[in-house]
Amino acid sequence: MLDPDRLFPTDPAVRSLARDLYEGVRDLPIISPHGHTDPRWFAEDAAFSDPAALFVTPDHYVFRMLHSQGIALQDLGVPRADGSAVEGDPRKIWRLFAANYHLFRATPSQLWLDHAFQQVFGVTDDLNADTADAIYDHIAERLADDAYRPRALFDRFGIEALSTTESALDDLHWHKLIRASGWGGNVITTYRPDAVIDPEFEGFADNLAQFGKLTGEDTTTWQGYLAAHRTRRAYFKQVGGATASDHGHPSARTEDLPQPEAEALYGKARNGSCTPEEADRFRGHMLTEMARMSIDDGLVLQIHAGSIRNHNAQVMQEFGRDKGYDIPARTDYVKALRPLLNAVGGRSDIRVIAFTLDESSYARELAPLAGVYPALRLGPPWWFHDSYEGMMRFRRMTTETAGFYNTVGFNDDTRAFCSIPARHDVARRVDCAYLAELVATGRLGRSDAGDVAHDLSYRLAKQAYGL
Structure with a gap:
């Protein structure tokens, strides 16, 4: 069973402080401003089909670990890109998952799953x-109950606001249905334009053509292309309630190019003649263009940089994107963000x-940048670091330079719906443990x-994302 004092310090006095702080925030509403849950769940409110479809097949944290031990993705039901049998x-x-559940010992996934x-x-x-069959039957029985449908769980989890993430080419069909349903749950979208910003994204030229059709803009021209982004961003705000855009780039590079140079670079991107360096340069310039659009339309600009995505070419070819093969890379922020920050920071x-x-960039680069530029905030630990150790390292390495109020609280960034309350619970426990240490060592007052x-658990995320 879960230890009620899990993740709290071992010193009895500090543990008591952490426990007391946690009791003050444990039941606060959940603000989930960035994630990848499926809006269809909330539009249709259909029962989840079975335990494997809920916990195993869609969760790349889970099947990544199993695959690392030689278990084939198709044996876990992960769909193939060509639709062939799995x-x-x-x-x-x-049963395969249960027989290998020991692989998750001491990982964040075990904490989330056990919760x-x-x-x-x-x-x-x-x-x-x-116990695999008995637990399967137990969960399956619950899933057949209306109390375990998506909307009921949304309410039970205490979610005040939840953001999904959709491609710039998405028609937001499910978000339209959510809004038309009369249900009161606050589920909004996020504008993710990688497919029409990254010249190395598969089908980039075709994506641009579709982008033009969706918006009625001439994406064969630079000005038409920018106008298409403005039109689409407005659509995401109006139809899906978007308050943010999100950009997953391999580097944090930004550029602020003169218009003729940007226009020429777009021409090369559109006709597929960009070198890798030019593609990165174009992505970098588009981050600055997105920032300028944010001044006009108010969308928060999120930069998820430094992930070498789809590292395994064969898995990418057979199963498509987002199958757990993202790998962290060294990332520069001081030089990379300078053009954008000089433009709008x-x-x-x-x-x-x-x-x-x-x-390694927390204390050396990101905290000093966020500690001086009014526009910049630090996102919470992400992907490999949304864990006890990762969250604690983040607080220890950023707080003395950036403080708490140049960060944005917590977001769960998950595809696994039932992990949302677990992830927020972990974040609240870790933050309370860290704050208790500050109080115990005289660096922070108890009332402060x-x-x-409260701010880390609730207010900062709500404020930062305009929710």
Whole structure:
């Protein structure tokens, strides 16, 4: 069973402080301003089909670990890009998962999964090969109950606002249905334009043509291309309630090119003649263009940089994007963000949130940048670092330079719906543990610590994303 004092310091006095702080924030509403849950769940409110489809097949944290031990993705039901056959028996997938559940010991995934099993579904036994069928049947029985449909769980989890992420080419069909349904849950979209910004994205030329058709703009011209972004961003705000854009780039590079140079570079991107260097340069310039558009339309600019995505070419070819093969890389921020920050960083009417997978940049680069530029905030630990150790390292390496109020609280960035309350619970526990240490060592007053705990758990995310 879950330890009620998990993640708190071992010193009894400090643990007591952490526990007290946590009790003040544990039941605050959840603000989930960035993630990848499927809006279709909330539009249709259909029952989740089975435990494997809920916990295994869609979660790249889960199947990444299993695959690292030689388990084939198709045996876990992960769909192939060409639609060819994969394992379709959910009980067989679940048994394979359960027999290898020991692989997750001491990982964040185990904390999240155990929390969901116990707190959401009332499972009281440890998951293993012997208990696999009984736990499968227990969860399946719950999933057949209306209380476990997506909207009911949304309310039960205490979610005040949840943002999904859609491509710039998405018609937002599911968000339209959510809004037309009369349901009161606040589910909004996020504008993700990588498919029409990254010249190295598959099908880039075709994507630009579709972009033009969707917007009625002439994307064969530079000005028409920029106008298409403005039109599409407005559509995402109006139809999907978007408050942010999100950009997943391999580097944090930004550029602020003269218009003739940007126009010429776009021409090369459009006809497929960009070199890798030119493609990176174009992506960098478009971040600055997106920042300028944010001044006009208010969308928060999120930069998720430094992930070498789809590292395994064969997995990318067979199974498509986002199958767990993202790998962190060294990332420069001081030089890379300078053009964008020189263009807009001194303004207080724009919010740029920088995320990193390169922890070495926290104290050396990101905290000093966020500690001086009004537009810049630090996103919470992401992907490989949304864990106890990762969150604690983030606080220790950024707080003394950037403070708490140049960060944006927590976001779960998840595809796994039932992990949302677990991830926020972990973040609240870690922050309370860190704050208790500050109080115990005389660096923060007890009443101030309570205020900060509330801000980190709730207010900062809500404020930063305009929710």
